[in-house]
Amino acid sequence: AQKITQTQPGMFVQEKEAVTLDCTYDTSDQSYGLFWYKQPSSGEMIFLIYQGSYDEQNATEGRYSLNFQKARKSANLVISASQLGDSAMYFCAIPLPNSGYALNFGKGTSLLVTP
Amino acid sequence: DTAVSQTPKYLVTQMGNDKSIKCEQNLGHDTMYWYKQDSKKFLKIMFSYNNKELIINETVPNRFSPKSPDKAHLNLHINSLELGDSAVYFCASSQDLLYNEQFFGPGTRLTVL
Numbered sequence: 001a002q003k004i005t006q007t008q009p010g011m012f013v014q015e016k017e018a019v020t021l022d023c024t025y026d027t028s029d030q031s032y033g034l035f036w037y038k039q040p041s042s043g044e045m046i047f048l049i050y051q052g053s054y055d056e057q058n059a060t061e062g063r064y065s066l067n068f069q070k071a072r073k074s075a076n077l078v079i080s081a082s083q084l085g086d087s088a089m090y091f092c093a094i095p096l097p098n099s100g101y102a103l104n105f106g107k108g109t110s111l112l113v114t115p
Numbered sequence: 116d117t118a119v120s121q122t123p124k125y126l127v128t129q130m131g132n133d134k135s136i137k138c139e140q141n142l143g144h145d146t147m148y149w150y151k152q153d154s155k156k157f158l159k160i161m162f163s164y165n166n167k168e169l170i171i172n173e174t175v176p177n178r179f180s181p182k183s184p185d186k187a188h189l190n191l192h193i194n195s196l197e198l199g200d201s202a203v204y205f206c207a208s209s210q211d212l213l214y215n216e217q218f219f220g221p222g223t224r225l226t227v228l
Contacts, residue, residue, distance in 0.1 A: 045219035100146050100163035100170035
């Protein structure tokens with residue numbers, strides 16, 4: 001069965017520092033996509049970044065980048081120059097097979113950015 | 116011009132009641148979903164619909180019945196509500212392609228007393 005693991009239930013980072021949120025996955029699909037979403041305390045789900053399994057370069061979106069290591073089945077999210085507004089839950093996700101691309105989410109990491 | 120909207124945002128009801136949550140997307144997407152987020156923030160897919168047809172039902176009790184009158188709407192009806200149904204329910208939509216982000220609605224917080 002497909003599995004997404006986020007081993008850090010909670011993380012702290014100081015403002016302006018970089019932080020890495022871990023995600024490992026187990027899938028039998030040969031071709032897949034990896035997604036990261038942010039959920040602030042207000043509750044909405046915000047798409048951050050996507051990585052295709054056959055993309056040769058790591059994805060970047062502004063201050064977000066993915067450290068994608070396909071052989072190790074890991075897709076860690078790196079947030080550079082953390083801001084107070086980055087405090088939120090972060091979820092890694094991968095589509096479930098034969099599901100209309102429904103997302104299978106990890107349990108999330110709660111990030112707190114301190115001044 | 117909200118992309119994915121849900122109503123109501125909050126729903127408080129008694130055990131045993133029947134309630135509905137409505138979802139609409141104006142993005143022209145082919146696929147819509149219902150997710151449940153429990154009190155520990157764990158998000159799990161419940162249903163996936165593509166062009167009004169059910170794709171998956173992830174072991175959800177048959178008290179939950181999704182209805183898709185057209186591609187833009189996916190409503191969730193829940194019969195005989197139980198305490199364990201208390202959660203936040205998210206509707207989402209995406210284009211029918213593997214590598215597309217899903218757009219989420221704002222969520223409906225359901226509290227069963």
